[in-house]
Amino acid sequence: xxxxxxxxxxxxxxxxxxxxILHGITCRLGVSxxxxxxxxxxxxxxxxxxxxxxxxxxLRPSAGRALILGRDCRRHGxxxxxxxxxxxxxxxxxxDMSAVTFLRQMAELSGLPPEAALEKAHEVLFHVxxxxxxxxxxxxxxxxxxxxxxxxxxxxxxxxxxxxxxPTNGLDPAARRRMLRLVxxxxxxxxxxLIVCSHLLGDIEQVCDEVVIMKDGLIVHHCNLEEERRxxxxxxxxxxxxxxxxxxxxxxxxxxxxxxxxxGRWRIVLPPGVEVDALWALVARQNLLVRxxxxxxxxxxxxxxxxxxxxxxTPVEAAASSEAQGRPL
Amino acid sequence: xxxYKRGYRRYQGPLTGRWARFxxxxxxxxxxLYQQRLVLMLTLLAMVWPVLCAGFVYLTNHxxxxxxxxxxxxxxxxxxxxxxxxxxxxxxxxxVFLAALAGPGLIAPDLANNTLPLYFxxxxxxxxxxxxxxxxxxxxxxxxxxxxxxxLFGFQVALAGGWxxxxxxxxGAGMVAGFVLWLLVLSLVAMASSAYVKWRVVAAGVSLAFxxxxxxxxxxxxxxxxxxWGHVLDPAWAVNRVWCALLQVEAPxxxxxxxxxxxxxxxxxxxxxxxxxxxxxxxxxx
Numbered sequence: 144x145x146x147x148x149x150x151x152x153x154x155x156x157x158x159x160x161x162x163x164i165l166h167g168i169t170c171r172l173g174v175s176x177x178x179x180x181x182x183x184x185x186x187x188x189x190x191x192x193x194x195x196x197x198x199x200x201x202l203r204p205s206a207g208r209a210l211i212l213g214r215d216c217r218r219h220g221x222x223x224x225x226x227x228x229x230x231x232x233x234x235x236x237x238x239d240m241s242a243v244t245f246l247r248q249m250a251e252l253s254g255l256p257p258e259a260a261l262e263k264a265h266e267v268l269f270h271v272x273x274x275x276x277x278x279x280x281x282x283x284x285x286x287x288x289x290x291x292x293x294x295x296x297x298x299x300x301x302x303x304x305x306x307x308x309x310p311t312n313g314l315d316p317a318a319r320r321r322m323l324r325l326v327x328x329x330x331x332x333x334x335x336x337l338i339v340c341s342h343l344l345g346d347i348e349q350v351c352d353e354v355v356i357m358k359d360g361l362i363v364h365h366c367n368l369e370e371e372r373r374x375x376x377x378x379x380x381x382x383x384x385x386x387x388x389x390x391x392x393x394x395x396x397x398x399x400x401x402x403x404x405x406x407g408r409w410r411i412v413l414p415p416g417v418e419v420d421a422l423w424a425l426v427a428r429q430n431l432l433v434r435x436x437x438x439x440x441x442x443x444x445x446x447x448x449x450x451x452x453x454x455x456x457t458p459v460e461a462a463a464s465s466e467a468q469g470r471p472l
Numbered sequence: 473x474x475x476y477k478r479g480y481r482r483y484q485g486p487l488t489g490r491w492a493r494f495x496x497x498x499x500x501x502x503x504x505l506y507q508q509r510l511v512l513m514l515t516l517l518a519m520v521w522p523v524l525c526a527g528f529v530y531l532t533n534h535x536x537x538x539x540x541x542x543x544x545x546x547x548x549x550x551x552x553x554x555x556x557x558x559x560x561x562x563x564x565x566x567x568v569f570l571a572a573l574a575g576p577g578l579i580a581p582d583l584a585n586n587t588l589p590l591y592f593x594x595x596x597x598x599x600x601x602x603x604x605x606x607x608x609x610x611x612x613x614x615x616x617x618x619x620x621x622x623x624l625f626g627f628q629v630a631l632a633g634g635w636x637x638x639x640x641x642x643x644g645a646g647m648v649a650g651f652v653l654w655l656l657v658l659s660l661v662a663m664a665s666s667a668y669v670k671w672r673v674v675a676a677g678v679s680l681a682f683x684x685x686x687x688x689x690x691x692x693x694x695x696x697x698x699x700x701w702g703h704v705l706d707p708a709w710a711v712n713r714v715w716c717a718l719l720q721v722e723a724p725x726x727x728x729x730x731x732x733x734x735x736x737x738x739x740x741x742x743x744x745x746x747x748x749x750x751x752x753x754x755x756x757x758x
Contacts, residue, residue, distance in 0.1 A: 201589070225487075231586070231593075236587065236590075237582070238585055244500075252591065255485075263483050266480055267480055269480075298480070
């Protein structure tokens with residue numbers, strides 16, 4: 144069966160004024176109708192918001208094209224947007240309107256008949272926990288309630304794809320947990336596809352299945368978090384004293400890979416099935432004295448920092464990355 | 473089952489058509505506007521003159537009621553182009569104030585509350601939005617301008633008979649066309665001031681000042697250069713000149729109807745461009 148990606152970018156370039164913000168991005172993200180979430184990560188100015196605004200048809204690509212749910216964002220923008228829900232990062236609502244009226248209006252704008260729009264407005268407000276406050280004017284809402292109201296307007300018309308821009312911004316821990324639970328439910332129970340843009344790695348890790356890391360208008364890393372989790376790699380931070388010149392060559396003996404950070408400090412990746420004991424034994428054979436050894440599973444933070452260049456990639460990863468980008472090491 | 477017990481389910485029913493979606497914003501805006509007492513009062517006040525005019529039409533068509541009046545006066549009171557031109561001046565004036573009162577509350581809150589991205593992230597384009605907001609004002613002002621005008625015209629036809637319609641149908645058509653042109657100018661001025669000025673009171677002031685300012689500039693140009701073409705810069709004068717041509721009544725001295733209509737056309741295009749610049753989901757800072 145032919146699968147339609149949620150987002151398909153072909154050499155997408157976007158200019159704002161004279162500055163080129165996105166420098167020819169090509170990728171396919173997610174699969175439509177699967178109820179999966181794609182996380183968009185990157186530092187400020189990486190081009191995440193520009194990408195989202197281009198996908199929504201707010202910005203015109205200067206070259207290339209962007210398809211969302213199989214539709215061209217510019218040529219069939221209206222059709223594409225009718226299947227999308229958007230939760231913007233900043234406050235966006237009509238302050239002197241009650242939540243239920245606001246949501247009803249938004250639902251009607253999305254094409255719901257008035258009676259169905261009213262019913263869905265009530266339903267979704269209870270769903271996000273604003274049921275008791277649904278007749279209050281939106282300007283009287285707290286920050287957390289406003290975030291929930293924004294989420295409610297994004298899903299009131301039952302879209303196939305929901306774009307969430309910083310959904311947990313300004314939320315206290317309890318509200319953040321609630322928001323993430325709602326987002327996870329949206330994909331699991333309603334089968335909605337999600338694009339989540341956030342600075343918070345924990346949020347992305349918790350709700351997303353796929354992650355795209357952007358830097359300087361380019362996609363620097365694209366990984367499937369499910370596969371990463373399944374691969375179950377173990378990362379070891381090792382600090383030794385003695386002559387460690389031969390350690391790198393010896394690591395493949397146990398199927399491991401590593402990189403020296405100088406001063407006896409190493410970052411080593413153990414493949415699935417290889418225990419830390421094997422590393423202890425290898426280090427002993429090299430006549431090295433272990434001063435420190437910590438091990439943990441791979442986290443999104445690790446992936447993110449590597450993509451940003453704050454952590455050196457192991458030789459195997461660097462080779463794989465170079466191969467993927469089609470250029471020599 | 474009660475809504476709060478049901479839980480959220482994606483809507484998968486039928487969707488409304490493009491026209492129904494387009495009318496969502498006007499429907500909500502009219503509801504909110506007519507909840508304002510001042511708007512309601514001004515609308516009701518604007519109905520007084522059409523009611524008086526209807527009384528006048530009734531009187532002129534009932535000769536028996538005019539028996540005791542002076543013959544010269546009886547000749548003077550007639551339902552003709554001059555009658556409709558007076559009707560239009562008064563209702564056109566009410567329309568100015570109503571537009572200044574209602575217009576600022578349309579776009580400014582959407583810009584201040586950053587609501588445009590929510591509208592445009594649906595299948596609702598910038599043009600749809602602009603036209604929907606225009607429809608709010610044009611619809612509202614129509615109630616006090618060409619709609620009562622057309623009713624008045626119909627009342628006269630009903631009382632006078634078909635011959636009067638055959639002789640004067642151009643009056644009805646001219647009145648509707650003249651009002652539509654005026655409403656377009658008024659609505660776009662109100663929308664432009666609403667798009668650029670955040671505070672409602674100031675936006676209303678700007679909307680009114682636009683007409684007084686241009687009138688002053690037109691007068692200044694005429695006096696300084698000893699010309700008459702400066703009048704075309706005054707939208708009120710220009711529209712009056714077009715009305716005179718449409719109703720075929722005596723026109724004031726100055727540029728012709730074509731020049732005035734062209735000036736109004738240019739003004740409308742410029743206002744559309746000014747509004748278009750502001751109605752963007754995101755502001756790009758170069």
